[in-house]
Amino acid sequence: DGGITQSPKYLFRKEGQNVTLSCEQNLNHDAMYWYRQDPGQGLRLIYYSQIVNDFQKGDIAEGYSVSREKKESFPLTVTSAQKNPTAFYLCASSKGLAGRSVNTDTQYFGPGTRLTVL
Amino acid sequence: QKEVEQNSGPLSVPEGAIASLNCTYSDRGSQSFFWYRQYSGKSPELIMSIYSNGDKEDGRFTAQLNKASQYVSLLIRDSQPSDSATYLCAVSISGTYKYIFGTGTRLKVLA
Numbered sequence: 001d002g003g004i005t006q007s008p009k010y011l012f013r014k015e016g017q018n019v020t021l022s023c024e025q026n027l028n029h030d031a032m033y034w035y036r037q038d039p040g041q042g043l044r045l046i047y048y049s050q051i052v053n054d055f056q057k058g059d060i061a062e063g064y065s066v067s068r069e070k071k072e073s074f075p076l077t078v079t080s081a082q083k084n085p086t087a088f089y090l091c092a093s094s095k096g097l098a099g100r101s102v103n104t105d106t107q108y109f110g111p112g113t114r115l116t117v118l
Numbered sequence: 119q120k121e122v123e124q125n126s127g128p129l130s131v132p133e134g135a136i137a138s139l140n141c142t143y144s145d146r147g148s149q150s151f152f153w154y155r156q157y158s159g160k161s162p163e164l165i166m167s168i169y170s171n172g173d174k175e176d177g178r179f180t181a182q183l184n185k186a187s188q189y190v191s192l193l194i195r196d197s198q199p200s201d202s203a204t205y206l207c208a209v210s211i212s213g214t215y216k217y218i219f220g221t222g223t224r225l226k227v228l229a
Contacts, residue, residue, distance in 0.1 A: 033217075042221040043162075043206075056215065090161055098150075098210040098217050103169070105150050105210045107217055112161040 003027065004110035006091050011115045013078065013085060021076045021113045023091030032074040033092040033107070036060065043090065049074055050097045078115065089113045121145075124207050124220035132228050137194040139223050141207030144188070148209040148218075151183055151190045156204045156222065165205070166192065197227045 004025045013019045025032065031050045035043040045058030049068040063082025068074050074093075078085045090112050096104030121144045131137045139153075150169050154162035166181040168174045168190065174181045180193040190209075194201055204222040211218065 040221070043219045045216065048215055050215070058216075097215050099147075099212045099214045106152065106164065106167050107208070107210075108164060109154075109161040 004091060004093055004108060006089075006110040006113050008113060009111065011113055013115060013117050015117065016080045018077055018079050019115070021078065021089055021091075021115070023074045023076065023110055024072055025074075025091075025093045025110075026072060027093060027095075027108065028071075029093035029095050029108075030071070031094045031097045032068070033094075034058075034064070034066065034074070034076045035090045035092065037088040037090060037112075046076065048097075084117075085115055086117045087115060089115055122207055122209055122218045122220040124205075124223045126221060127224040128226045129223055130226045130228055131197050133197060133199060135197050137197045137201065137225055137227070139192040139194075139205050139207075139225065140189060141191065141220055142189045143207075143209050143218070145209070145211050145218075146185075146188070147212045147214075148185075148188075149212040150210040151181070152208040152210075152217075153179075153181060153190075153192045154206040154208065155201075156206055158203075162206055194225075197225075199227045199229045201225060202227045 007022045033048045034046040047066045049055035065077045091110040094107040153165045156162045168181040182191045206222045207220040
């Protein structure tokens with residue numbers, strides 16, 4: 001059963017603490033993305049990666065870091081430098097990078113992680 | 119600034135009616151167009167993708183694309199209360215790495 005998994009589903013962070021959100025896909029997709037969604041707002045891109053060992057900043061990368069050591073995995077670390085991290089975090093993947101080729105840039109989402117700062 | 123605009127709603131339709139959701143985009147380099155359904159507290163789920171002008175039908179859903187007018191729409195026939203959700207429009211732009219998302223239209227199907 002192919003898909004994208006994210007863990008944990010809910011995460012609570014204390015002030016000054018780094019936390020890591022997991023994202024795994026078994027769709028054999030090359031491209032992976034992290035978004036943040038705040039209530040009543042659209043999705044904002046944090047980081048994206050098109051191949052292993054390569055990743056690029058999105059629109060709101062400050063206070064976040066990622067790694068892409070394996071094709072299947074794209075973990076996101078929310079660092080203490082992110083001042084307002086409470087949000088719904090969504091991981092997504094696509095076979096090819098957005099805008100490169102039709103039919104390969106359909107993006108699929110994982111179930112999300114809801115992060116709350118205590 | 120590349121934008122995707124949607125009416126936030128709520129759009130209320132009676133059960134069994136046709137729901138019509140609209141989306142306009144600003145960048146003529148937009149290549150692929152997507153509709154996602156998002157239930158409250160859940161992640162977006164792909165409903166339809168469309169790449170060429172015209173209509174694309176899948177069950178009760180029809181996506182319509184008009185690149186000249188820069189709009190894409192989603193029609194939901196025989197609307198059901200379970201269709202009540204927020205519908206996100208997204209586009210991918212040729213030559214970039216990005217998907218641009220609208221803020222979504224909230225649909226309420228009244229039983």
